[in-house]
Amino acid sequence: MKANKVLLVKADTRAQVGIGTLIIFIAMVLVAAVAASVLIQTSGVLQQKAQSTGKQATQEVSSNLVIKSIEGIRGTTCIDSSMANNISLLRIKVGLNAASAPVDMNQVIISISDGTSTNNLLYANNDKTYGSDMKNFSTTNTAAENLEELLGNNQTNPGNNAKYYYTVEKIRDEDGSFSQANPVMNSGDLATVYISAVSDADTVYCTLGHIHVLSYPLDSGLVINPRASVSIVMTPEAGAATTADFITPSSYGTTEEVQLYP
Secondary structure (H helix, E strand, O other): OOOOOOOOOOOOOHHHHHHHHHHHHHHHHHHHHHHHHHHHHHHHHHHHHHHHHHHHHHHHHHOOEEEEEEEEEOEEOOOOOOEOOOEOEEEEEEEEOOOOOOEEHHHOEEEEEOOOOEEEEEEOOOOOOOOOOOOOOOOOOOHHHHHHHHHOOOOOOOOHHHHHEEEEEEEEOOOOOEOOOOEEEOOOOEEEEEEEOOOHHHOOOOEEOOEEOOOOOOOOOOOEOOOOEEEEEEEOOOOOOEEEEEEOOOOOOOOOEEEEEO
């Protein structure tokens, strides 16, 4: 007689564990997908900010004016051509650094100090700060005509033109970007900036270099006499400010035009 067979049944619970693992796996995939989308979005924002910052940094480094030279002009009388004891007009030759971005002179602020007084000057066609542009300035005038308006005694408030504004005349402008209405300088351009330095004692001189002032010039508030310490700062809309510091000669002698810088 054969012995009864004994059947053993082994308990296997792995299938129950597999469902839980699948749920966890799906949850991890969803979390990873959400995290990936957040990272992609964040990286895109950071890239845009980096590009913007890089562009601004490049402008700050490359977009700036270069002062080539500064000459001082002494006023002369119309009667006997006697000359003023002080500098009456500054003639500043400016250009741009190599590979510089264009510079709009209409947005350039020039600060000039004679060691005692300081004038903050805008381009003659700028009406954003003082509410109006230079008195009698015209975009149809030549640069020489607007320079006469800068110096002339034809303002409602005496001296405002000389105290608050400067004018610019182009020297080299191959692409035709520069005009009195739109004074934009590109790389390679050269221009002359005129700043009135007429002092109260020099308002009797009617000729300044090649400019014949039909009415006597008005006081600019500056006095650039011999041994004066002069500081000029040109601040463009974008880019580094350009500074020129110099001390005027101990005597101007008999020269009408005086080299001041460099």
